[in-house]
Amino acid sequence: MRKKIAMQGIKGSNHYKALTELFDEDEVEAVECNTFQGLINSLVSGASEKAVMAIENSIAGSILPNYRLILDHKLQVTAEHYLNISHNLVALPGQTIEDLVKVKSHQMALHQCSNFFTEQRHIHLIEDVDTALPAQIIAQQQIFGVGALVPKGTAELFNLKVIAEDVQNNSLNETRFVVLEKQGHTNPDVDTATLQFEIAHESGSLAKVLNTMAGFELNLSKIQSIPIPNDIWKYAFIVDVSFSNPVHFQKAFSEISKISINPTCIGQYKSGKS
Numbered sequence: 001m002r003k004k005i006a007m008q009g010i011k012g013s014n015h016y017k018a019l020t021e022l023f024d025e026d027e028v029e030a031v032e033c034n035t036f037q038g039l040i041n042s043l044v045s046g047a048s049e050k051a052v053m054a055i056e057n058s059i060a061g062s063i064l065p066n067y068r069l070i071l072d073h074k075l076q077v078t079a080e081h082y083l084n085i086s087h088n089l090v091a092l093p094g095q096t097i098e099d100l101v102k103v104k105s106h107q108m109a110l111h112q113c114s115n116f117f118t119e120q121r122h123i124h125l126i127e128d129v130d131t132a133l134p135a136q137i138i139a140q141q142q143i144f145g146v147g148a149l150v151p152k153g154t155a156e157l158f159n160l161k162v163i164a165e166d167v168q169n170n171s172l173n174e175t176r177f178v179v180l181e182k183q184g185h186t187n188p189d190v191d192t193a194t195l196q197f198e199i200a201h202e203s204g205s206l207a208k209v210l211n212t213m214a215g216f217e218l219n220l221s222k223i224q225s226i227p228i229p230n231d232i233w234k235y236a237f238i239v240d241v242s243f244s245n246p247v248h249f250q251k252a253f254s255e256i257s258k259i260s261i262n263p264t265c266i267g268q269y270k271s272g273k274s
Ligand SMILES: O=C(O)C(=O)C[C@]1(C(=O)O)C=C[C@@H](O)C=C1
Pocket: 008, 009, 012, 013, 014, 015, 016, 054, 057, 085, 106, 108, 109, 129, 130, 131, 132, 175
């Protein structure tokens, strides 16, 4: 039986691209979910074995609600993948950009193309569940006057015309996706970890944690603060670190556990950076 992997959106979306670059398409079945919450529900209920979820983009930044979902459901990150993102404006053939009155796409995709649409004042932007679904609906229902922003290759999938290629604000546009599971596994071949901790509201408490990481030769690649619900204006920190020796990470984590509050390892995995 093929492994079920939950993703946000449908075939033709960036999530689907990420999923097929992470897994052998013949061995897995993509479970299409309309929302990030739906993707988590699929994983938590056991309907899917794993989930592929976008977590941050190089133009639009962190998808903070997705960090919240990982923490609230105590999920583990078991892999990561960086996908080059290209947004292409598509519509039914026979139209030009002047004919479009609306463009529908995923909120993150619209953010990443804000400069292009500032110049197209006649176009009304509308959020949709992903990039591919509005394209599929435009094609199925033959809707004129409406465009979609889709990855390369998706126009052909739905027989749509590419009106403008690569309309993202910056040609260097990558989204980082994580693979989520209910439980992590002990894989010795890891060089990256994500951890979460809170600290006492005291001068120097974050510096102590960061110095401990430096002392064990952990290289910090990201630090993200996230509000602690029920503790107003207090924040937890989510940190990504890389290391050449997993033992260094274990030792550092044990030290950090002594000087922080609620330390949690959210995952140890192999870096997806090339
Ligand atoms: O709609 C899609 O194509 C998606 O896979 C969603 C998503 C996202 O969640 O950030 C994925 C990558 C791009 O950054 C834009 C949108």
